Amino acid sequence: MRVLVTYGSKRGGTEGIARQVAEVLRGEGLDAEVRPPKEVEDVAAYDAVIVGGALYANRWYRLARRFVHRHAGVLREKPVWFFSSGPLDSSAVEGEIAPTHQVQALMEQVGARGHMTFGGRLEANAKGFIARAMAREHTGDWRDSGHIRRWAGSVAAELKARQEGRPIPVEPPPEARLH
Numbered sequence: 001m002r003v004l005v006t007y008g009s010k011r012g013g014t015e016g017i018a019r020q021v022a023e024v025l026r027g028e029g030l031d032a033e034v035r036p037p038k039e040v041e042d043v044a045a046y047d048a049v050i051v052g053g054a055l056y057a058n059r060w061y062r063l064a065r066r067f068v069h070r071h072a073g074v075l076r077e078k079p080v081w082f083f084s085s086g087p088l089d090s091s092a093v094e095g096e097i098a099p100t101h102q103v104q105a106l107m108e109q110v111g112a113r114g115h116m117t118f119g120g121r122l123e124a125n126a127k128g129f130i131a132r133a134m135a136r137e138h139t140g141d142w143r144d145s146g147h148i149r150r151w152a153g154s155v156a157a158e159l160k161a162r163q164e165g166r167p168i169p170v171e172p173p174p175e176a177r178l179h
Contacts, residue, residue, distance in 0.1 A: 001163050003032045006040055007052040008064025014054040014085045017118055017148055021050060021083070024152035030159060037067035048079045048159055055086030055117075058100045068106045075110040079162065081155055082107055082115045085143065092119040093144045113158070116151045119143050 003025055007018040018034050025032035033046075043049055049071075053064030068075065084103060097117035099107060107115060 001030050001047045001159055002045065003030050003048045003050065003159065004040065004043060004046040005032055005034045005050045005052070006037050006064075006067060007034075007054075008037060008061035008067065009052075009054050009085075010056070010061055013143060014052050014061070017083065017085050017143060018050075018052050020145060020148045021052075021152040021155075024149050025156050025159075028153070028156035028160065030156060037063045040067065040071075043071045043074045043078070046078065047163075048081075049075060050081045050083065050155065052083045052085065053103070055084050055100065058102070060084065060100070060103055060106070065102075065106065068110060072110055079159065080110050080112045082112050083151070084115070084117045085119065086117070090119065092117050093147050114155075118148055118151075 003022075005018045005022045005025070007014045009015040009018075015034075015036075022032035022034045051064055051068060053060030055061075059065075082099065082103060084097075084099060098104070099115045099117070103115065106112075
């Protein structure tokens, strides 16, 4: 089963999450490919798609949004999951964070199977006025590998069940929803 993992990332943190997700999928025997949205011409060759977006002021980074809009028709025909990265604290591992209204609307547009929010990353030398101002108080890396791996593992389990013709759960298991 071929799985595309794509991401909209301005500073590289969301790309790092996408790479971890793909690593877990590969470890579960799936053929996972990580590509930035601009490099994806056609999603028809993939059996499933995972789209990640960095959150900036509660909005997904534009490359992730554009990817979903551009490929919405084909995405509706495939199992799709979304993830967001952004909180600059431990809130993402302390409990489930619902998708923003914008991300929820995109999920509904393509019939996404699920969504997870992961902690973000902000380096001290961040460029841009707002990022520099935030970095004064919120420098750090809140991406939790265990959280990412558990969620990716739940996605892999569902994809493998689908591949083997086993029933697919309507709701993801609790460990996939929470830390």
